[in-house]
Amino acid sequence: METEPLVPTRKDSFEAETKLFKDHAHSDNEAQVYDVRRQVIARSLVPCIVEGLKSEVKQSPPLLLWDDRGLSLFDAILESPQYYPARREWALLRKTIQDIARNIPNRNRVVELGAGNMKKTELLLHTLQGQQKRVEYLACDVDESALRRGISELRARFEGSSPYITIHGLLGTYEDCAAWLNLKSGGLPTSLIWLGNSMANFTPEQASKYVQSFLSSGSSMIIALDGCQDQREIAESYEGQCNREFILNGLSNANQILDDNVFAVNDWGFCGNWDPDLCMHESFYVAQKDLTVNVCGETYRFKSGETMRSIKSGKWPRAKVLEICNNAGGRVKELWMDENQSYGVYVVEKV
Incomplete structure (x- = not known):
């Protein structure tokens, strides 16, 4: 299934959509970043x-x-060696990435919220490529220069050498992304990736509203969350x-x-x-x-x-995460926990 192509503009591009799954290779590495902001x-x-x-x-x-x-x-x-969340998440992702990728269908749109340095993204895309799945990857972030830089690096690694992966960026906030998906999902299957415990930067009530908004667009979600309760470890990670x-x-x-x-x-x-x-x-x-x-x-x-x-x-334990998703009208379809039973990856879908 295809939608009309996004028109790259600096403003007023909220109404645009992406044409997905084209069999093409780009001859340059200029990042394609589409502006979905409703305001600057x-x-x-x-x-x-x-x-x-x-x-x-x-x-x-x-x-x-x-x-x-x-x-x-x-x-x-x-x-930094003190920051345990990154180490635990990375170890869990490496251990479970094949299973995580199996929850992303072929011919799918993959949207990553707060993509950051995209180290984990590269692991996921390599795995999807190995599973021979055609996906359109869209990194959503608020800083345009960092987003363009990250997208350019990913495209240099994948596009032109892979018939399966196409890569673009979405410039905007979580709210902008949710609104765009709800307006222009077009029935296209979408998997939202929200890693790095980023969902827990909000209160449980706010997080539940975000999950509800994303699920209402027809998207499924793959969320990584930290449930550590060790005050010493937390202080060493967050107060240096x-x-x-x-x-x-x-x-x-x-x-x-x-x-x-x-x-x-x-x-x-x-x-x-x-x-x-x-x-x-x-x-x-x-x-x-x-x-x-x-x-x-x-x-x-x-x-x-x-x-x-x-x-x-x-730092939400498993039971709290299940409650948040349930309050959002979702259910946890599958989950994986690290060896400490504190860091988890959750696959969430609408009930």
Whole structure:
């Protein structure tokens, strides 16, 4: 089954679709990235920054973390020996990748949410190629330069040498991707890949709404989630120097978006907190002295030691994941756990 081709534009391309499964090879490696944003992401973050400063519990939009430099800093976290989630997920994926790939049908659209450095993507696509499945792979991310770079590298490895894999990018947020899929699924089977415990950057209620939105488009989902409850391991993974640099870069990105040095980065520190009752780790900016922040004509004051939340990372046991999927109108069709019975990969489909 085919749909009309996406028209690559910088704006107003939300209505477009992709022509899939063409037997063709590209003679160049220029990344094809299609813009599915309903509004420019940087511009949309300004009211989110203001809203977070006004909230009772001050917080900043997590999307501030994922500019090009932030992605590079996060790659350093992934490679650090202290960061157990990457090691456990990679070991589990390598062990189960054949079974995971068998849950992706032939002649299928594969959309990866928050694709990042695409190391895991390459493993999956090699496996699908080995199973002789024709797939259109679409990486969805919010940073255009990193997305284009990753797509170019993947196309250099696969297209022209593989008759099975075609590769493109989708520039947009999770919400943009869900809206595009719901509007333009066209009955085409789609498998959504959501790895890296990224779904747990939201509350369980928010995560359930995302799953419901994606499943309503007719997609199935393959989700990787961390359920570790060891406070020491979590602190070592989320509260080191690499994490500090990654989190504080969010303030630098906020300054760039606001076109003003609103947050003097040297006036802010970093801390983390593990809440075992919520199975949630949170990262915070910490005011190092009394501060005044001026944004869009409004003034916000921070006492020395006052915090502003940056990002959450849930650590959901298997039972919690099943509950989240059930609340979304989905069911876990198949799952694999690591040797610690903490890190899991879940195949989810609509009931």
